[in-house]
Amino acid sequence: MHHPRRRERIPPLVSDCAPLTARVITDPDPDGVPSPLRTAKVAWRSIEDGATHHLVLQDDIVLIQGFATQLHRAVSARPGHGISLYSHWDSPQNSYLVRRAVIAGWPFAPLSRSEWTPTQGFVLPVALARDLADYLAGIPDDVKDDDEMVVRFCREAGIPVVGTVPHLVDHRFDPTIVGHPGRFHATVFLPAPVLSADYWRLSASAEAALDRRCGSGEKLAYTIQLHRSRCLMRPLRPGTGEPVEHGFGWYWADHCGLIGVSAGDVVNGFDAFLGTRDPAPEPHWRLALEVWAAGYLLGADAVTVRRGEAAGVWPPAAVGAGLAQAAMTSWISSGLAGQDAAGITARGRSDLIATGLAGVSRGWLDGWRAEP
Structure with missing residues (x-):
């Protein structure tokens, strides 16, 4: 997802995705009222033929070293989940849920079903990505915030959403296009994490214990x-x-x-x-x-x-x-x-x-x- 105001960021960001081939989806009305949702509608519809999962990134981020490798391992460990690659460092719910997973020694943090789903980097299985695109298409662009709509979609569809620990992307310290106040940074980000091949392991009991905090358990x-x-x-x-x-x-x-x-x-x-x-x-x-x-x-x-x-x-x-x-x-x-x-x-x-x-x-x- 790209706004022309940030055109200088695209070459290094695309390069850092390699060997994944990133495609740039530009805001269809860059001179209009700022609306990430407007671009998200196009980005979630732009699914590569033959893909199993669809990843949408925003253009105000930086990636960890070895991004593609860790992304592939994380998705392989949770192929049916929605996976956020980021959470905001002082969000009222998700930042704490991520820190709790860090301290418990678990590589995925089940995320809130009511707080906005972080969409700086978000992955869905292709079938669900198509459903999300259909869902977003019916929402007026003046709603603006795609993350508020994504959490509603995932909650209504019963899609479990987790955040990666550590995060695979960080937010740049830049003003947002929409103009949200505050400073933006990841909850847990290491630019070059050293993670073993089996780091993204499965532990059903740990994830269930963490997930109870997100529901009514x-x-x-x-x-x-x-x-x-x-x-x-x-x-x-x-x-x-x-x-x-x-x-x-x-x-x-x-x-x-x-x-x-x-x-x-x-x-x-x-x-x-x-x-x-x-x-x-x-x-x-x-x-x-x-x-x-x-x-x-x-x-x-x-x-x-x-x-x-x-x-x-x-x-x-x-x-x-x-x-x-x-x-x-x-x-x-x-x-x-x-x-x-x-x-x-x-x-x-x-x-x-x-x-x-x-x-x-x-x-x-x-x-x-x-x-x-």
């Missing part, structure tokens, strides 16, 4: 968010009419008991961590506590995916090198308040990442010990 489904330097819980309430992007969350210390975590255990773990640090972490302790709490709650949540296994101390062998750090780095970069982000030093940022990962480890261990 848990009494209190939730995500954890770092927002303006505060750690928040966001209960998922599908069917209530609440917009997924609403700006309200529950402060972790007041409500973590609802998910079986003691606020005292979180704070005690933080105090013990500070006692091991010489020198002490550079950021103010209140900011460090928020990051620690987010990491702790993530770890305590992710260990439930491994219930029944000898989970032990985090990270388990299944957590790929660099993935957890990439996920924590993007969480902190997207979750700091503007004043904190502007004032933090390189050492301070590094200390926060270490604090968050130490929180994950402590939350994982405490959660494993508390398993029935």
